[in-house]
Amino acid sequence: MIRISTKGKYGTRLMVQLAMNYGKGPMLLKDIAAKENLSVRYLEHLIPPLKSAHLIHSLRGAHGGYNLTKSPAEITLKDIIRILEGPLSPSECVESPGVCDRSGFCITRDIWAELERTISNTLAGYTLADMVKKYLSTPHYGENQ
């Protein structure tokens, strides 16, 4: 199973919410969780990596919350997934040749490396701005407004 975990999936939705709130002051995690129907307690864990990658900025205390550090057009899905999921390569040997003594002549390794490039390129093709635009032009029914 080659799957993105909930970190990457929920984290993307969190970032889309922040993007929709861009320029409107800090947004509460509570509100993000409510809009996306996710647990505040779980979303909390996604914050530290996003902060240390300087994708978001926080304000503590009452009237605190979170902001994007740059405009939604400058943040791609690749940035988000890379931070929350770790390396985008399908095999460790791609980024760390030393883990396998076959790396120097392994033909499958070359293919995993190409696969990483196509994944990276696809994800880099979407900015948060693109996603907000699409979000706003899509009808939302049910509990998630």
Add this chain to the structure above:
Amino acid sequence: MIRISTKGKYGTRLMVQLAMNYGKGPMLLKDIAAKENLSVRYLEHLIPPLKSAHLIHSLRGAHGGYNLTKSPAEITLKDIIRILEGPLSPSECVESPGVCDRSGFCITRDIWAELERTISNTLAGYTLADMVKKYLSTPHYGENQ
């Protein structure tokens, strides 16, 4: 971490070995394991799914072994990975919309679906014949001949 497991990785190497032996009669798992420096006991587990997908064929007993069921040019890496790793989509909601009530209007789901297409296309771009050709034109040093 969006990683291919050892099933997919070792299974690909196993299939490349069978491809190199294509037309030369059944090949022993013992020999495949020796050439790829992998455990016979572990490779055994990769056989049943490959057989039920009709990618390989087996002969039991003494002088038994394994064959590809079709020519290396007709088997792609996508076939192999799909069988050994399961669905190629990065999220279950892509192939089973019912698992999430957001599927009807979720914008991230659309992106995961596109990601699946690019992964599929990349993997479908390699046949075992391509890999054998590349293998034979690459120098191999060390214990894996």
Add this chain to the structure above:
DNA sequence: TTATATTCCTATCTGTTTACTAGGAATAGT
């Protein structure tokens, strides 16, 4: 200065998956 709202840090827990190892049955040539 107290109360309140919020982020922040660390720990814990349960189930699943991964990467194996192992025992021995079934089958087929010699």
Add this chain to the structure above:
DNA sequence: ACTATTCCTAGTAAACAGATAGGAATATAA
């Protein structure tokens, strides 16, 4: 009968996934 091989079923230790929880730190507001 003997031997070589595939085949089938368990088991297992470690890591990972997907949470929940307690409470400290910080900032605003009354």
